[in-house]
Amino acid sequence: MGVTILDKVSPSGWTPSVRTIVRIEGQTLYFDRFLHMDYSVENAGEVFNAFPLVAGYEVEDVRVEELTADGNQAASNVLDGCQAGGIYFFHSKRMTIRNCVARYFPGDGISTQFVEEPVVENCEVYGNAELGIHLGTGALRGLVRYNRAHNNGTDGLFLCWRVQHARYEQNQSWNNGQDGISLGHKDTDNVFFKNVVTGNGRAGIFFRDESENNAASRNTFNENTIEDNGRAGGPGYGIRIEGATRDLKFTSNTIRGTRKGDKYTQPVGIYLGPRTDYVVCERNVFAGGMNQAVVNESQGSHNQLQEPGNQ
Numbered sequence: 001m002g003v004t005i006l007d008k009v010s011p012s013g014w015t016p017s018v019r020t021i022v023r024i025e026g027q028t029l030y031f032d033r034f035l036h037m038d039y040s041v042e043n044a045g046e047v048f049n050a051f052p053l054v055a056g057y058e059v060e061d062v063r064v065e066e067l068t069a070d071g072n073q074a075a076s077n078v079l080d081g082c083q084a085g086g087i088y089f090f091h092s093k094r095m096t097i098r099n100c101v102a103r104y105f106p107g108d109g110i111s112t113q114f115v116e117e118p119v120v121e122n123c124e125v126y127g128n129a130e131l132g133i134h135l136g137t138g139a140l141r142g143l144v145r146y147n148r149a150h151n152n153g154t155d156g157l158f159l160c161w162r163v164q165h166a167r168y169e170q171n172q173s174w175n176n177g178q179d180g181i182s183l184g185h186k187d188t189d190n191v192f193f194k195n196v197v198t199g200n201g202r203a204g205i206f207f208r209d210e211s212e213n214n215a216a217s218r219n220t221f222n223e224n225t226i227e228d229n230g231r232a233g234g235p236g237y238g239i240r241i242e243g244a245t246r247d248l249k250f251t252s253n254t255i256r257g258t259r260k261g262d263k264y265t266q267p268v269g270i271y272l273g274p275r276t277d278y279v280v281c282e283r284n285v286f287a288g289g290m291n292q293a294v295v296n297e298s299q300g301s302h303n304q305l306q307e308p309g310n311q
Helices: none
Strands: 002-006 017-025 028-031 046-048 054-057 060-065 068-070 087-098 101-103 110-116 119-121 124-126 133-136 143-145 148-150 157-159 167-169 172-174 179-183 191-193 196-198 203-207 219-222 225-227 237-241 246-251 254-257 268-272 277-282 285-288 292-296
Touching: 054 060, 172 179, 179 196, 196 203, 203 225, 225 237, 237 254, 254 268
Parallel strands: 054 087, 060 087, 068 101, 087 110, 087 119, 101 124, 110 133, 119 143, 124 148, 133 157, 143 167, 148 172, 157 179, 167 191, 172 196, 179 203, 191 219, 196 225, 203 237, 219 246, 225 254, 237 268, 246 277, 254 285, 268 292
Antiparallel strands: 002 017, 002 046, 017 028
């Protein structure tokens, strides 16, 4: 069976070891490969049964289709998507995950790391402890379309380090614990087209706080629907842009909030943080109940935002 080995010094990310038990002799477990870190009892070392249910390592031109990866959160510790997901690919090229379900996994639903040309198409990911669909660690030229990511613990669609030249098209991301779509470290030159992002805990689209060299710049958003994100009465954003993020373009998106009594589910349509610049907003439709369509705290001088009369 598969297991994860870690301790409190090496608890997450790339520091745990995900391995397969090949035999057991008395109190000794034998694994298929060497562990890539040292773990100790003194640092609360442990072995627990979280591992990818379907995985490809260093493979090319493969497909996973018409399968359900059915996890069991209650019986396992949580492991993030760097080394595990209900469906997982690592150091691979041209893999397709199509018409699959990944649910109730004690981590991410679908995760791909160090990959080229991944395709995730018409899948449903829900009820996972962490992220829904997680492309990361240099994922190049991905295609993520027609998927449904909902009711996951943190984000529905998560772009990790260096997700570049991807296309996210006609996905639905709703009722996730934090953000519908999250971008951050060097996630550049991606296109988001006709996605629907609703009812997420904090923001529909969230740009994480990164330096200018590492920000999620040069991304384009066209004809997306971003509605009712945030908890009623608390901070909620259609789009929140943090960090020194630049060269973003938002065109013909619908950003809508709902008023419930004296509370708004999504009080701010678009928020620009102090270090943002070169943000273009044009022909977007702001509708429903929101306190402010655009909150512009940017100290940059090159933003092109819609005039209030056009909102």
